[in-house]
Structures are given as structure tokens and as C-alpha cells.
Amino acid sequence: MTFDFGILKATDLGRLGRLITPHGVVETPAFIFCATKAAMKAVSPLQMRQADTQIILSNTYHLMLQPGGDVVKNLGGLQKMTGWNGPMLTDSGGFQIFSLGHGSVASEVKGRRLTNRPKTLLHINEQGAKFKSYIDGKTYFLTPEESIRIQRNLGADLIVVLDECTPYHVDKTYTQESMRMSHRWALRSLKEWGTHDDGRQKLYGIIQGGVYPQLRQESCDFVNEHNFFGIAVGGSLGASKEQMHDVVSFTMEMIRKDRPVHLLGIGGVSDIFSGVRQGIDTFDCVHPTRLARHGGALVKPKNNPSDTREHINLRNSMYCNDCDPIENDCGCETCVWASRGYIHHLLKSQEMLAYSLVSIHNIYFINKLMKSIRDALGNDTFDSCQKEWCLMESKGQK
Amino acid sequence: MTFDFGILKATDLGRLGRLITPHGVVETPAFIFCATKAAMKAVSPLQMRQADTQIILSNTYHLMLQPGGDVVKNLGGLQKMTGWNGPMLTDSGGFQIFSLGHGSVASEVKGRRLTNRPKTLLHINEQGAKFKSYIDGKTYFLTPEESIRIQRNLGADLIVVLDECTPYHVDKTYTQESMRMSHRWALRSLKEWGTHDDGRQKLYGIIQGGVYPQLRQESCDFVNEHNFFGIAVGGSLGASKEQMHDVVSFTMEMIRKDRPVHLLGIGGVSDIFSGVRQGIDTFDCVHPTRLARHGGALVKPKNNPSDTREHINLRNSMYCNDCDPIENDCGCETCVWASRGYIHHLLKSQEMLAYSLVSIHNIYFINKLMKSIRDALGNDTFDSCQKEWCLMESKGQK
Numbered sequence: 001m002t003f004d005f006g007i008l009k010a011t012d013l014g015r016l017g018r019l020i021t022p023h024g025v026v027e028t029p030a031f032i033f034c035a036t037k038a039a040m041k042a043v044s045p046l047q048m049r050q051a052d053t054q055i056i057l058s059n060t061y062h063l064m065l066q067p068g069g070d071v072v073k074n075l076g077g078l079q080k081m082t083g084w085n086g087p088m089l090t091d092s093g094g095f096q097i098f099s100l101g102h103g104s105v106a107s108e109v110k111g112r113r114l115t116n117r118p119k120t121l122l123h124i125n126e127q128g129a130k131f132k133s134y135i136d137g138k139t140y141f142l143t144p145e146e147s148i149r150i151q152r153n154l155g156a157d158l159i160v161v162l163d164e165c166t167p168y169h170v171d172k173t174y175t176q177e178s179m180r181m182s183h184r185w186a187l188r189s190l191k192e193w194g195t196h197d198d199g200r201q202k203l204y205g206i207i208q209g210g211v212y213p214q215l216r217q218e219s220c221d222f223v224n225e226h227n228f229f230g231i232a233v234g235g236s237l238g239a240s241k242e243q244m245h246d247v248v249s250f251t252m253e254m255i256r257k258d259r260p261v262h263l264l265g266i267g268g269v270s271d272i273f274s275g276v277r278q279g280i281d282t283f284d285c286v287h288p289t290r291l292a293r294h295g296g297a298l299v300k301p302k303n304n305p306s307d308t309r310e311h312i313n314l315r316n317s318m319y320c321n322d323c324d325p326i327e328n329d330c331g332c333e334t335c336v337w338a339s340r341g342y343i344h345h346l347l348k349s350q351e352m353l354a355y356s357l358v359s360i361h362n363i364y365f366i367n368k369l370m371k372s373i374r375d376a377l378g379n380d381t382f383d384s385c386q387k388e389w390c391l392m393e394s395k396g397q398k
Numbered sequence: 399m400t401f402d403f404g405i406l407k408a409t410d411l412g413r414l415g416r417l418i419t420p421h422g423v424v425e426t427p428a429f430i431f432c433a434t435k436a437a438m439k440a441v442s443p444l445q446m447r448q449a450d451t452q453i454i455l456s457n458t459y460h461l462m463l464q465p466g467g468d469v470v471k472n473l474g475g476l477q478k479m480t481g482w483n484g485p486m487l488t489d490s491g492g493f494q495i496f497s498l499g500h501g502s503v504a505s506e507v508k509g510r511r512l513t514n515r516p517k518t519l520l521h522i523n524e525q526g527a528k529f530k531s532y533i534d535g536k537t538y539f540l541t542p543e544e545s546i547r548i549q550r551n552l553g554a555d556l557i558v559v560l561d562e563c564t565p566y567h568v569d570k571t572y573t574q575e576s577m578r579m580s581h582r583w584a585l586r587s588l589k590e591w592g593t594h595d596d597g598r599q600k601l602y603g604i605i606q607g608g609v610y611p612q613l614r615q616e617s618c619d620f621v622n623e624h625n626f627f628g629i630a631v632g633g634s635l636g637a638s639k640e641q642m643h644d645v646v647s648f649t650m651e652m653i654r655k656d657r658p659v660h661l662l663g664i665g666g667v668s669d670i671f672s673g674v675r676q677g678i679d680t681f682d683c684v685h686p687t688r689l690a691r692h693g694g695a696l697v698k699p700k701n702n703p704s705d706t707r708e709h710i711n712l713r714n715s716m717y718c719n720d721c722d723p724i725e726n727d728c729g730c731e732t733c734v735w736a737s738r739g740y741i742h743h744l745l746k747s748q749e750m751l752a753y754s755l756v757s758i759h760n761i762y763f764i765n766k767l768m769k770s771i772r773d774a775l776g777n778d779t780f781d782s783c784q785k786e787w788c789l790m791e792s793k794g795q796k
Contacts, residue, residue, distance in 0.1 A: 037743075037744075037747045037749055038740075038743065038744075039744055039747070039749040039750075039751040039752075040751065041749060041750050041751065042440075042750045042751070042754075043751075044751065044754065044755075045735075046731070062747075066743065066746055066747055067718065067739075067742075067743040067746070071718060071719055071739065071743070074719045074721070074739070075719065075721055075737055075739045075740055075743075076721065076737075081737065081739075081740045082740070083735040083736055083740075320465060320469060321469055321472045321473065323472070323473060323474065333442075333444070337443075337481040338481055339473055339474075339479065341465075341469065341472070341473045341479070342436075342473055342479045342480070342481075344465075345435075345436065345464065345465040345469070345473075346435075346437055348464055348465070349435045349437070349460075349464055351435055351437040351439060352437075352439050352440045352750050352753065352754070353437040353438065353439065353440065353441075353442065354437075355750065356440075356442065356750075356754075357442075
């Protein structure tokens with residue numbers, strides 16, 4: 001069997017599933033870690049496996065600019081090239097093009113924050129999107145067909161249709177027009193994928209519609225009725241956690257139940273619990289690894305002196321002489337030997353090893369969290385699991 | 399047994415030895431890798447071991463400024479803190495203070511090159527050296543006693559006396575005065591070490607005297623007759639490879655044969671062969687790991703398209719689509735899966751993983767080289783070993 005998705009158990013608190021790809025099995029709910037430019041930055045593929053990682057993703061936008069889809073293909077495709085050799089997903093390139101174009105998610109790119117970044121999106125029309133490379137200023141024109149062709153060269157198991165990633169600040173009319181164009185793009189993506197389908201890749205559709213229930217309904221109907229293997233919930237989810245919860249909630253009610261559902265770009269611990277309760281199968285976010293590179297280590301509520309943040313900041317001078325590991329009860333490759341004091345020193349000295357050590361912890365932490373969630377869904381102990389892992393539940397806040 | 403040095407076999411082409419420390423055994427000739435700020439930058443302690451590393455060193459100068467010797471002691475000492483738990487050496491701090499002060503080895507510090515770096519050495523007198531921290535401008539006064547105290551807190555197995563690291567451009571009179579002061583400092587270091595000796599650390603003396611045979615003789619006599627466990631060859635070795643060879647050669651003839659001899663700061667492949675022939679037991683240099691962070695991968699002559707450089711530059715666009723590993727016949731953690739093309743992409747994208755992958759290769763390469771040298775000394779096949787590893791010998795050049 002090359003591809004399959006099966007639901008092992010469906011409950012009101014979430015569902016247990018199994019996503020099968022040519023490169024391996026993903027037990028869901030699962031977290032997809034971001035190897036943006038075909039690398040987990042400070043973590044090797046072996047270390048990713050040792051941290052119990054199931055699946056990673058790379059970004060078509062970055063890879064089409066450097067080294068290019070053809071080079072990745074020449075080097076054996078993403079899984080072989082990166083040494084990961086496990087399940088992978090690529091996005092369509094749309095998110096970065098449009099977030100850069102709209103200037104809203106600038107810090108995503110190049111791993112650093114530039115507040116006055118020049119906008120690189122030059123033009124959008126029915127055919128596709130024209131933008132400038134952030135590397136050398138060269139002009140590119142990305143169409144739905146071209147995105148699929150590039151993703152075919154990249155060779156990930158799961159690929160995604162090109163969409164216009166509409167920002168929050170546009171109105172309902174713009175959101176509706178944009179959504180309908182994204183639907184037309186999705187049909188073109190589906191056609192391009194289907195014409196060359198050799199069984200190696202499956203295509204995800206994306207649900208747009210912003211915060212508007214009526215548009216989400218239209219988008220769900222569209223994605224439900226076409227031949228997508230999986231469904232991604234995209235577009236603007238609102239301006240607050242409450243609104244995100246509402247948007248995901250009413251959207252999930254309209255989605256057919258037999259396909260894997262991915263929530264794009266969400267990755268905080270409480271957000272994951274919220275998503276699982278609504279039936280989400282997979283999540284992705286740069287949060288665990290980006291946080292790590294700033295010295296933030298994810299910890300369980302019982303190991304957390306804070307009532308508000310899900311992590312501790314190892315740059316804080318209070319950790320200078322601290323001989324304990326990040327978490328005493330953690331089994332990750334970092335916590336078995338490295339003290340908070342040592343990591344604090346490495347962060348102050350800007351040693352690359354710091355980013356590696358904290359990233360490994362955060363990746364293991366998230367994988368352990370997802371495993372606990374799966375176990376809890378299996379054993380009907382979801383509420384106590386959430387209390388153990390989720391700061392708000394644990395410390396009695398809302 | 400906590401400390402010992404034994405010569406297993408002495409030949410005209412070098413000697414085989416065994417250096418025993420409380421943290422493990424070092425088979426010599428051996429290479430000591432530089433964990434400057436108590437980290438191998440992009441390589442974890444586990445990866446160091448997997449690359450067959452025997453011993454590493456850290457720099458007192460950097461660690462006294464950040465995090466401070468007392469903090470390292472609180473965190474369990476260098477071996478425990480770094481997770482290395484193997485044999486270690488620390489230098490005295492002198493090299494960085496004086497090289498920064500004289501402005502000659504500026505690129506050493508902070509891992510980057512600053513050509514107009516302000517000189518941080520404020521004052522040298524009989525008592526010690528006054529300098530400014532490159533981190534916060536704070537003033538420090540390092541004496542021979544203080545260097546030993548800091549090294550005691552750091553806790554490496556092998557420690558080194560504070561000396562004035564005289565540059566090449568000074569005259570014989572300055573070199574002689576400086577050397578004699580370094581000898582007086584060495585006696586103070588020896589006294590401070592002996593007063594607190596608990597069997598955990600052994601002290602190396604340093605031979606000064608620049609390029610002058612008469613001064614080298616005086617310095618060898620001094621170091622030979624005092625109670626140093628090991629001997630380091632320091633000071634200026636001249637302005638060319640030929641002069642270095644001559645200086646090391648006549649110096650080695652004057653050194654007693656029963657102590658381990660370390661050649662400070664030398665680490666090219668041909669230099670290692672030259673040193674081994676002269677009886678050197680250990681080498682250290684930032685070269686293999688610094689080179690790696692610039693994309694330079696050490697390769698054997700048979701894998702090297704160049705007749706002049708001991709490495710290939712993976713940043714070169716010729717490697718863009720190259721599916722081969724750095725070396726096909728290498729067994730390192732990198733070469734078992736990573737292609738030159740992938741590493742080229744990572745270097746172009748400034749991904750940290752690139753520095754990690756090439757560093758691992760270069761460390762393994764040097765450890766394999768030292769193992770080959772030891773085997774060759776044992777089997778009396780040194781010349782063919784040198785031909786296999788050394789570009790000049792292999793390609794018939796001088």
C-alpha cells in the first residue's frame with residue numbers, strides 16, 4: 001500500500017488516525033516540523049528520528065529559488081537529499097509569496113526579522129503570481145501548474161494546491177473573490193497533478209473563506225466534492241485565539257470525515273489541544289524550532305514557573321548556575337546530559353550548539369505531547385492529558 | 399592510574415605513545431580539537447565521539463570572560479558541563495591576550511574576522527597582563543597564579559602555564575627578555591599548581607625562544623629541568639613552513655624524551671606529518687573546524703582535484719548537482735548519506751546544518767589520519783602512509 005488514511009477511533013474530543021505514505025506511516029494527531037529550506041537548521045535527520053519525529057515539511061517557495069526543483073530532483077528528491085527518508089509534505093509556495101507580498105509574515109523568511117522588508121509580490125492575476133526573489137531580485141511567475149510541477153520535482157509524499165493566502169485585513173468581497181480564484185487554481189492544480197500522477201504523491205486542497213461562515217461553507221463544499229486526498233484549513237483564521245477557535249470549529253463541521261485534515265501554521269500547545277478537539281489530524285508550525293533558536297524551551301506546566309508562557313527562556317540570567325536539565329523528567333537527547341546553565345552559556349556565547357540542543361528538546365517535547373494525546377484519545381483520558389500538558393488547564397485559567 | 403605517559407615505540411619517523419588521564423586514554427600521535435568556548439560549535443559531544451575523537455581543548459581566555467571559571471566549576475567542570483566526559487586540555491589564556499594585544503590573530507576571537515579590531519591588551523609587567531574584555535570592555539588582570547586558579551575551576555586534565563606569546567616581528571633582545579619573564583611566570587604557575595595539586599590535573603611547560611636556537615636551548619633546559627608533566631612547543635615558529643620546520647626540528651633535539659610533547663596551533667595535514675617525524679605527540683588547531691564552517695572539506699589526495707590545497711570548497715557551484723558524498727571511501731556520519739550537492743545548497747542557504755555536516759567530516763578525517771599515522775608507525779609503513787594522505791608527497795611536489 002502506498003497511500004491510505006484510516007480513522008482508528010473517532011470521539012467527541014478528537015480522532016485517532018493512521019496516514020500511510022510511500023515513505024512511512026504517520027500516527028495522527030501528528031505534528032509536522034518545518035524543514036523550511038530542506039534542513040531542520042540546527043538538527044540532523046538522525047537527531048530528528050531520535051526525537052521520535054514522524055513527518056517534516058519543506059517550503060516550495062524557498063526551494064524554487066534555491067537550489068531549484070530540478071536540482072532537488074537531480075539530488076534524488078527531498079527525502080533522499082535531506083537524509084530524512086521519511087514522510088514529507090511540501091506547501092505550494094503561496095503562503096510565502098503572499099505573506100511577503102502583503103508584508104505580514106516577513107519574519108518567516110531567511111530566518112530573521114526584517115521589519116522594513118521590501119514587498120516582493122509584484123502582481124497577481126487569474127494566471128498566477130509574479131514576485132521577486134528575496135535572494136537576487138530575479139522575477140518569477142508562479143502558476144498553479146508550475147507549483148505542482150516544482151512539487152513533483154521536490155518529490156514530497158503530500159503536496160498542496162497553490163492558493164492566494166488572503167490576509168485578515170481585507171473585506172468580505174475581496175475574500176470571496178480571492179477564494180473563488182483559489183478554487184479555480186485548485187482545479188488547475190488537480191488537473192496538473194492528475195495528468196502526471198504516478199502514485200508517488202497525493203494532493204491536498206485548501207479551504208479558504210476567511211472568518212465568514214458562508215464563504216467557508218462554499219469552500220468546504222468545493223474541497224469536499226473534488227478528488228483531494230487531504231484537506232488543509234487555510235486562509236485567515238481571525239485576529240484572536242477565540243476567533244481562530246470559532247472559525248476552525250464551524251469549518252470542521254462542514255468538512256467530510258474520511259480525509260486527513262491539516263491545520264496550516266498552528267503549533268502552540270493549547271492551540272494543538274483545541275485543534276485536536278475539533279478533529280484536526282495534523283499541525284505544522286515553525287514555533288517549536290524558532291522558539292528554540294531564541295533560547296525558549298517548551299516545558300510542561302509542572303516544570304514551568306510561569307502561569308502565562310508555555311516555555312522557559314534559557315537566556316535569563318537566573319539559569320547561569322543551574323545544574324538541572326531543561327526538564328528532569330524528559331528523555332530527550334539534550335536533557336540526558338545538558339544543564340540549563342550550560343545552555344545559558346552557549347546562548348550568551350552565540351554557539352550554534354545551543355540552537356541544536358534546545359531545538360532537539362522542543363521537537364522531542366512536541367512529539368511526546370502528540371503521543372500523549374494519541375494515547376489519551378485511545379484510553380479516553382483526554383481531559384487529564386490536557387491538564388498535564390496545557391498551561392491554562394493545569395493552572396486553572398481560561 | 400590517573401596520569402601516565404608511555405612511549406610504545408620510538409622510531410626515526412616519529413613515536414607511538416599512550417597518554418593516560420583521569421578521563422580516558424589518548425593514543426598518540428593525536429589531534430586535540432578546539433572547543434574554544436566549551437563547545438565544538440556545530441558538533442555535539444556525541445557526534446565528536448562518533449567521529450572517533452580522543453581529546454578536545456577549551457580556551458581559558460574565552461571562558462574566564464564568559465561564563466567564568468567559578469560558573470564552570472558550579473556546573474561540574476568542563477568535562478561534565480560539556481557532556482564530553484573525555485580527556486581535555488585548557489590553555490593558559492596567554493595566547494589570546496597577547497595575540498589580540500599585538501593584533502596578529504584577531505580572527506581567532508568570536509569566530510569572525512574583524513580587521514580593525516581595537517587592541518585589548520592594556521599593559522604587561524612582571525606581575526601579569528592587564529586587558530579589556532572583548533565582550534563588555536571590563537578590565538581584567540591575569541597573572542600566572544590566576545590562570546592556574548581559573549584552569550583549576552575549569553577542571554581540564556591537562557593545563558598549561560601562562561606565557562607571553564611573543565610575536566614574530568620583535569627582535570632577539572625582546573624575545574629573550576620575554577622568554578625569561580615567561581620562565582619566571584612558569585615557576586609561579588608550577589608553585590600555584592603544586593600547592594593545590596590533588597592529582598586531578600597535570601601541568602605543561604611551554605618552550606619559548608622564537609626562531610633563535612640559543613634561546614630555544616635556554617628554554618628547553620628550563621622546561622626539561624622543572625617538574626612539568628608535559629612540554630608544549632610555543633612562541634614564534636617563524637615566517638614560513640620551512641622556518642617552522644627548522645625551529646621545531648632543532649627544538650625537538652633539545653627536549654627530554656620521556657614527556658609528552660605538544661605543538662601549539664599547528665594542524666594542516668602536511669604540517670602534522672612534518673611534526674610527527676620530529677617526534678611531536680599531540681597537535682591542536684582550529685583549522686579543521688574553522689575550514690568546515692567556510693565550506694572546506696578535507697579530502698585525501700586521490701579524492702582531490704587540486705594539486706595545491708588539502709581541501710575542496712563545497713561552496714563552488716561545480717558541486718550544485720553532485721550526488722556523491724564528500725569522499726566515497728569515508729565512513730563518517732556525513733558521508734554515509736549527505737551529497738556534495740545537498741551540502742552546497744545548505745552552504746548557499748546559510749543553514750547551520752552545513753557547518754555541522756562538514757565539521758563532522760573534517761573531524762573524522764583528522765582522527766582517521768592520526769589513526770593511520772599510528773598504524774604506520776607501528777607497522778613501519780610511514781612513508782606510504784604519508785604518500786596516501788599528504789598532497790605534496792602524493793602528487794610528487796615539494
